[in-house]
Amino acid sequence: MTTILKNHHGFFVFLIRSFFIIICISLLVFRIGTSFAAVIKIGEINPLSGRFAKNGIEIHQGIEVAIAEVNAKGGIGGATLKLVTRDDQSRPDVTISRAEELCSWEKVAALTGGYVDSLVGPIAAVSQRYKTPYVASASLQKELAAQKNPYFFRVSRLQGFVEPLCEFITKRFKGRRLAVLYAATPGSTELAQDLKRCLKNRGLTVRLMEKFRPGTPDFTPLIAKLAGMKIDVIVSGGFTPDHLLFIRQLKENKITPKAYIGPFGIAYESFISALGNDADYLYSTCAWNPGITTPGTEKASASFVNDFQKTFHRQPNTTNMHGYTSARVIIAAMQKVLDNRRALNGENIRQALSKLDVALPMEHLSFDPNGDPINYRHVIVQIQQGKLVVVYPPDRASGRDIYPMPTWEQRN
Amino acid sequence: MWSTIVVSSLSLGSFYTLVALGFALIFGVTRNFNLAHGELVVLSGYVSYWLWKIWAFPFLLTFPAAILISLVICLGLERLFAHLYAPLELNSIVLSFGVAVVIQNSMLFFFSGDYRLIRIPVLSRGFHLSGFYISYTQMTLLGSSLIILFLLYILMYRTYLGKAMRATIQDKDAAALAGINVSAMGTLAFCIGAVLIGLAGPLYGCIHYLYPSSGQEATLVAVTITIFAGVGRLSGIILAGWILGLAESFTVVLLGVSWREMVSAVLLLTLLYFRPHGILGHGER
Numbered sequence: 280m281t282t283i284l285k286n287h288h289g290f291f292v293f294l295i296r297s298f299f300i301i302i303c304i305s306l307l308v309f310r311i312g313t314s315f316a317a318v319i320k321i322g323e324i325n326p327l328s329g330r331f332a333k334n335g336i337e338i339h340q341g342i343e344v345a346i347a348e349v350n351a352k353g354g355i356g357g358a359t360l361k362l363v364t365r366d367d368q369s370r371p372d373v374t375i376s377r378a379e380e381l382c383s384w385e386k387v388a389a390l391t392g393g394y395v396d397s398l399v400g401p402i403a404a405v406s407q408r409y410k411t412p413y414v415a416s417a418s419l420q421k422e423l424a425a426q427k428n429p430y431f432f433r434v435s436r437l438q439g440f441v442e443p444l445c446e447f448i449t450k451r452f453k454g455r456r457l458a459v460l461y462a463a464t465p466g467s468t469e470l471a472q473d474l475k476r477c478l479k480n481r482g483l484t485v486r487l488m489e490k491f492r493p494g495t496p497d498f499t500p501l502i503a504k505l506a507g508m509k510i511d512v513i514v515s516g517g518f519t520p521d522h523l524l525f526i527r528q529l530k531e532n533k534i535t536p537k538a539y540i541g542p543f544g545i546a547y548e549s550f551i552s553a554l555g556n557d558a559d560y561l562y563s564t565c566a567w568n569p570g571i572t573t574p575g576t577e578k579a580s581a582s583f584v585n586d587f588q589k590t591f592h593r594q595p596n597t598t599n600m601h602g603y604t605s606a607r608v609i610i611a612a613m614q615k616v617l618d619n620r621r622a623l624n625g626e627n628i629r630q631a632l633s634k635l636d637v638a639l640p641m642e643h644l645s646f647d648p649n650g651d652p653i654n655y656r657h658v659i660v661q662i663q664q665g666k667l668v669v670v671y672p673p674d675r676a677s678g679r680d681i682y683p684m685p686t687w688e689q690r691n
Numbered sequence: 692m693w694s695t696i697v698v699s700s701l702s703l704g705s706f707y708t709l710v711a712l713g714f715a716l717i718f719g720v721t722r723n724f725n726l727a728h729g730e731l732v733v734l735s736g737y738v739s740y741w742l743w744k745i746w747a748f749p750f751l752l753t754f755p756a757a758i759l760i761s762l763v764i765c766l767g768l769e770r771l772f773a774h775l776y777a778p779l780e781l782n783s784i785v786l787s788f789g790v791a792v793v794i795q796n797s798m799l800f801f802f803s804g805d806y807r808l809i810r811i812p813v814l815s816r817g818f819h820l821s822g823f824y825i826s827y828t829q830m831t832l833l834g835s836s837l838i839i840l841f842l843l844y845i846l847m848y849r850t851y852l853g854k855a856m857r858a859t860i861q862d863k864d865a866a867a868l869a870g871i872n873v874s875a876m877g878t879l880a881f882c883i884g885a886v887l888i889g890l891a892g893p894l895y896g897c898i899h900y901l902y903p904s905s906g907q908e909a910t911l912v913a914v915t916i917t918i919f920a921g922v923g924r925l926s927g928i929i930l931a932g933w934i935l936g937l938a939e940s941f942t943v944v945l946l947g948v949s950w951r952e953m954v955s956a957v958l959l960l961t962l963l964y965f966r967p968h969g970i971l972g973h974g975e976r
Contacts, residue, residue, distance in 0.1 A: 328796055330904040333804030369904075463949065491948040494908055496706070496899065497936075499699035500943035520806055523900050527808065530815045531826040532695065549805040553900070557810075687815075 317358040319623065321346065321609060322365070322387030322411075324377050324402055325602075326394055329369025334394045334598055338416045339364060341595070341602025342391060344587050349610050356617035360610065363387055367398055374401045382409035388613065389414065389628055391605045394598075396420035396465045403431040410625040412612070412632055416605040417598065419466035424649040430625065432632050432650040434604045434641070437469055439655035440542050440564055444514070445477035447659045447671040451682065452512045452538065458487040458505055461516035467493075470516050470542065486510060493518055498525045502534055511537040511683075519544035526557055530687050537683035538562060546660050546667055547596050559664065560684035564657035567600040567641040568667055571658060574675070580640035597641075604641045611637045694823035696940050702829035704936030705836035707916050708929045709894060712839065713887035714913035715920065715928055717765075719860045720880035723772045723783040727791035728888070729909030734794055735761045735892025736901045740807050750811050750893070758889030764794075765885035769878055791906065798903040809896040828898050839890065840929055846883075847925065856880065919959060921969015931970050934958075 323342055326335035346362045354360055363385050365377035381387045382405060390406055390413040393399040399418040406413035407428045415423075415433035419440075423431065448457070457478070461471035468490070475485050486508060489501065502525070505513065513536045515525060522541045529535065538560075544550065545563035565571055572580035583603060587595040595603075612631035613623060621627045636645045643654045659671035661680045670680035714728040725731075735757035742748040742756055768790060775782040817826035847853035858866040859876040867873045895901070895909065919935060920927030935955060942954040962970060 328799060330902075330907075332799055332903065333806075336804055460948075489948045492952060494905075495948070495951070496908065496912070497699065497703045497939070499703070500696050500940040501948055503695045503699070504944050520900050520902060520905075523806055523808060527815075527898075531817065531828050532699075533817070533824060533826075553806050553808045555810060 318361045319355065319358045319613065320361050320363050320385060320387040321606070322363050322381035322385060322390045323392040324365050324367050324374060324381065324390065325392040326369040326398060327366035331369040331394050331398070334417070335369070337596065337598035338392055338394055338602035340587070340591055341599035342416070342606040344583065344590060345603045345606035345610065347590070348586055355610060355614045369398070371397055371401050374398050375405060378402045378405035382406070382411045387411065388623055388625070389609045391609055392416050392602070393418060396423055399423065399433070403428055406430045412609070412625055412629045414605045414608050414632070416601045419469065421469055422465070424651045427649065430629055432608070432646050434601060434608060434644065434652055434655065435566070436651045436655050437466065437473065439566065439657055440470055441473045441477060443657050443659055443671065444540070444542060444564060445474055445481065448478060448512070448514070449481045449483060451680070453483060455511040455537065456509060457483065457485050457512050457514065458489070458508070458510040459485050459514045459516070460489045460491060460501070462493040462518060462521060463490050464493060467516035467543070474514065491517070491521070493521060495521065495524070498528050499532060502528055502532055505536070506534045512540065513538070514540045514542070516542060517544070519547065519550055522550070523553060526554060526561070530557055533687055535684060535686040539684070545662070548594060551662060551665050556665075556690065558662045560661065560681055562659060562661050562680070565597055565660045565667060566655065566657050567597050569594050571660070571667065571669055572640045573638070573642060576638055576640040583640060600641050604639050604644070607639055608632065608635065608637065608644055611635060696944055697937070698823060698825050698829055700936040700940035701933055702832040703940065704933035705832040705929070706898060707912050707932035707935060708836045709832070709839070709891040710909050711913040711916035711928055711932065712843070712925070713884040713891065715917040715925060716887065717880050717884040718917060719922055719925070720856055721772065721877040722779050724780050724787065725768070726784055726787040726910055727768070727794055728913050729906030729911070730791045730794040730798070731761055731764060731888045731906070732892045732895055732909045733901055733903070733906040734764070734798060735889045736809070736896035737798060737802050737807070739893035740809050740896050740901055741802070743809055750809065750897075753893055754890065757892050758886050761889035761892065762882060762885040765881045765888070766878070769881040791910075795903050795906065802903065804903065807896065807901040809893065811897060814897060831894070832898065835890070835894065836929060839887065840925070843925055852879070915955075915959060919962060919970060924969055927970050934970070
């Protein structure tokens with residue numbers, strides 16, 4: 280072996296040199312290729328696996344539709360949009376590494392996606408460090424906006440739930456015995472506290488405030504407690520699985536409150552399908568649904584529904600629309616930067632976002648100085664015969680609500 | 692109200708028992724810490740849901756299919772565990788964690804991320820008994836856990852096979868010296884565990900909800916109850932389940948829902964301090 284190496288020393292040196300040159304040329308070609316390929320990268324981080332997978336996948340689908348829609352029209356400024364997606368596995372630590380990877384290695388122009396504040400918060404922090412604008416698809420916690428991160432924007436905000444809920448409860452359930460239950464998450468806790476404060480200011484007293492862990496396996500003792508206190512109206516800040524179990528156990532125990540309001544996780548086709556007739560008469564809030572859109576955006580809404588159905592063969596829901604809206608906002612800001620013949624960098628996109636004013640199906644979008652959407656506001660809906668009926672505000676109502684809800688015995 | 696709470700506590704405890712039994716048996720006999728237990732429960736629930744919802748199978752007829760699927764996977768798992776070296780508990784945690792992730796993501800792929808409920812109308816009815824209301828769901832949970840435990844008791848204490856399994860639980864090496872085929876006992880434990888998982892899964896979908904990652908909760912329940920009862924002490928499982936159910940329910944009513952997990956944790960820690968071998972254990976400290 281040593282003899283071979285000695286005899287062919289020159290040949291091996293030539294081989295190593297050639298290999299090195301080939302590698303250098305390949306890297307150079309690759310860099311040039313990527314620079315001139317006219318592709319704009321948008322980074323997306325969502326929980327595509329783990330406990331928030333359902334919501335993460337739904338947001339991802341909405342984003343995909345927005346990107347495909349723009350690319351079908353030739354992209355923006357002659358460039359094609361490329362979505363670079365990463366799964367945060369519903370874990371904040373993974374979220375940070377994915378965001379770092381997208382900003383430093385992939386060098387995306389902007390970031391979007393994110394479900395629940397515990398996963399949105401880390402992305403926002405990384406986006407500030409890399410000066411890469413981030414438009415969160417689903418975030419509520421007030422503290423996140425209060426951090427004055429100039430690169431952080433979101434398409435939803437807590438007051439969009441609290442204000443319509445507070446107005447509706449005051450008008451419809453004044454004098455009733457109220458209980459507010461909430462999940463031990465930042466968004467749900469803030470919702471409950473703000474709602475209680477708002478109701479108090481309007482002269483309503485909340486008889487019971489109870490916090491529970493999301494995914495609690497049994498609500499029966501709490502239901503018995505609520506029945507013992509003769510609570511008329513239950514407002515629950517839990518999520519889809521909490522509502523499913525709560526309603527199921529209300530029925531099993533033959534206890535019927537006069538009204539049940541779940542701001543999160545009820546106004547969904549999948550929820551109604553899972554609970555069947557038992558979902559009837561439940562109240563919820565909704566930012567958008569195929570039949571519920573911001574006045575004046577009916578055509579855009581129908582176009583989104585059409586595109587979505589073609590791709591995913593089912594009706595989109597409000598979470599899909601949150602993803603779509605966040606991606607559309609970034610695209611609109613990028614378009615504005617390119618129209619003004621400015622470089623497409625983080626700072627210019629950020630400036631464009633802060634001055635943005637665009638009418639989208641879910642909301643007329645413009646941001647306040649903290650990156651919160653000014654016009655994000657839900658409507659109150661009630662499930663009637665398996666359909667969502669808008670019952671508040673009056674100018675957008677598509678029907679009247681049914682109160683009190685019939686008892687379980689009356690329904691059978 | 693109090694009678695409702697007592698009944699609901701006992702049925703919650705029975706639910707915990709059903710979820711934990713398979714885990715406790717497999718761990719007791721083989722010392723394999725199966726972190727994929729909850730995922731297997733949820734998977735058999737999905738099998739039942741699919742047969743019931745898509746092919747309109749009567750709910751009771753979905754149990755054999757759920758058991759069959761559970762059996763196939765558990766036997767595969769047993770083969771995987773058989774290749775592990777000491778420390779067995781630690782290595783089995785790592786291995787089963789990987790299996791849990793694979794099963795979870797497979798469920799997400801095949802069954803989607805939607806929440807699924809098995810809705811059996813008769814189970815949401817009930818009857819009044821001496822002034823308190825008891826639903827058929829609660830009756831089913833109480834009844835099924837007691838029947839399953841009774842059958843397990845017969846198997847473990849009235850048959851030669853059960854005697855051999857108990858010997859393996861108590862001391863694997865001594866059992867092997869006495870001529871018991873320890874490896875076969877492990878396979879048998881996995882088989883019985885699979886049957887228990889196959890029974891728990893459809894009931895899980897019936898009274899809880901199915902979601903690809905909800906298995907983590909089930910695993911946590913199984914681990915807690917097994918520690919509470921004492922490793923290898925099947926008779927203590929229902930008692931542990933009931934005590935935990937009662938503690939949780941009364942905490943909700945007296946202190947509030949937010950205290951529930953805290954009280955359970957304190958209860959478990961106290962028990963581990965004073966009775967490290969479990970609630971019915973009587974080993975040396």
